[in-house]
Amino acid sequence: MIEFSDVSYVYGKHTPFERVAVNNISFKIEDGLVTGIIGHTGSGKSTVAQMMNALIAPTSGKVLLNGADINSSRTESYKTRFKVGLVFQYPEYQLFEETVEKDIAYGPSNMGLDDNGIKERVEMAAEFVGLSKQVLKSSPFELSGGQKRRVAIAGVIAMQPEVLVLDEPAAGLDPRGRSEILGRLTKYRKTSGTSLVLISHSMEDVAEYSDRIIAMNDGRILCSGTPAQVFSHHEELKNSGLALPQITNIMLKVKEKCEKQGINTDFLDSSVFTVEDAYNALLPILRTSDGKGDSYVK
Ligand SMILES: Nc1ncnc2c1ncn2[C@@H]1O[C@H](COP(=O)(O)OP(=O)(O)OP(=O)(O)O)[C@@H](O)[C@H]1O
Ligand SMILES: [Mg+2]
Structure with missing residues (x-):
């Protein structure tokens, strides 16, 4: 379980560009569930995502994974990167190897698995996201935006994280592409037991796939709970620029x-x-x- 306890994050602290992106928030991500995080542009969602796997450390407050502070030491932060997999908002920038196969293998290789272990992980991950064997041999840079996104997701799934955090996984895809990728992720969650954190500004996606929702506004939590509990705050959601489904x-x-x-x-x-x-x-x-x-x- 991930727990944020009184967490704030300030970009450019003590500079003229200081910006409070996350303002004293506390919440828990429960095991085995899909948690959706919604909020309009600039509300702090991606900053929260990056704090979940210790890519950045809070300016104040603590992020705990199964009760342990993920920023207590370098070793702890490093270990967290494998336990909490993060797919970035623009995952195409996450790709850099010459073939798709090598790209997906990057995470498991860093975990010290042997060649067979790595191969198994790559095949399993490619199958979950729907990448064919033929695509595995091609360069990630020749692929369409949607395919690149699948490769980035597969690269993180291949590490078999406890929690999979996806920052806008369906953004820019057409409706069929969206429901295909979100459907595959839901299936992956059911099969693997991995918890999912689904960051999106599409109310439709969050409503359909999440067991819990956290709605953010200007770095704070506006409301949270089951979809029914959150959508019952329709006036507040509307006032913060969030349309209902x-x-x-x-x-x-x-x-x-x-x-x-x-x-x-x-x-x-x-x-x-x-x-x-x-x-x-x-x-x-x-x-x-x-x-x-x-x-x-x-
Ligand atoms: N690297 C950075 N340097 C300075 N300010 C930043 C940086 N990244 C984000 N911010 C600011 O922090 C605030 C929160 O940004 P964040 O990217 O977390 O929001 P978001 O909810 O993910 O937005 P979006 O829906 O557009 O992806 C915004 O005001 C943003 O301008
Ligand atoms: Mg973002």
Whole structure:
């Protein structure tokens, strides 16, 4: 489990460019879950991500991994890099080897595994992200943006970290590419038991894939909890520039309209945040309204 305890991070401290990016935050990332971190541009998400694997140390406060301070010594920070895998916001800059295979092998090689062990890890990771054997032999620089992202993710998965932190893993991909990569990551989480931290400014993605959500605003935590708990703060989210998932907005409008017409809306609440939830919430009332509801929804 990762725990942030009163953590702040200031860029350019004691310079004219001083900027408080993270302002005294505390939270826990629970084992085995997908935790989504949302927040508008500049709210501090990437700074938090980099503190999770000791790439940068907090200006004040502590980051603990399974109870131990990850910044207590150089050795502790170094060990953390293998336990908490970080895929950067622009992972294409994370690639540098001549072939995809070597790139994915970089992490496991640094862990001191033998050649067979490394090969196994590379194959396993490539399969999880959907990279073919043929792609493994090519240069990472010849690949499309989406493929490069898969290589970067595979490179981190190959280290078999306890926690996998992904900073905007689906940004810039088309809707099919987004759901493919996020679906594969969810499957990887289920198979491996690895905890995922999914950083995104897409409410749709976070709502669909996360068990817990932390919403950030201007370096602080605005609200956190299950998706239902977080989305019930819709006014605060809206005020900090965070749109609700479209389907949640639609359902809130449906609720408003029903109430105006005196229709009981107990069946609807703010916990509708995927199309599937909406379908399940609406189905019973469409069925009861005239007995032929099935034909409406089909
Ligand atoms: N290297 C840096 N030097 C100075 N200021 C920085 C640096 N990196 C980030 N900042 C500032 O810190 C604040 C938080 O940035 P951060 O990148 O953590 O936000 P973010 O939530 O990841 O944003 P985005 O959604 O755009 O990726 C911003 O005001 C940003 O301008
Ligand atoms: Mg960022």
